Amino acid sequence: MSTESARLAVCLPDDDRCRCDALSYRQSCYLQCTDDIDLVNAGKEEMVLLKEACARARAAGR
Numbered sequence: 001m002s003t004e005s006a007r008l009a010v011c012l013p014d015d016d017r018c019r020c021d022a023l024s025y026r027q028s029c030y031l032q033c034t035d036d037i038d039l040v041n042a043g044k045e046e047m048v049l050l051k052e053a054c055a056r057a058r059a060a061g062r
Helices: 002-009 016-032 038-061
Strands: none
Touching: 002 016, 016 038
């Protein structure tokens, strides 16, 4: 998860393509941690951010 967090940390706040990609990688990690309820819940909460960033990136043609 630290690698995926580092990917997100380098994204500028308005770089939705970068955020979409980084959040997608993090979701993959969350999905693999099904035995840790805290990570499962964090993944569910972050899914909203992922969908929003990816939608903005698509709308901007990025």
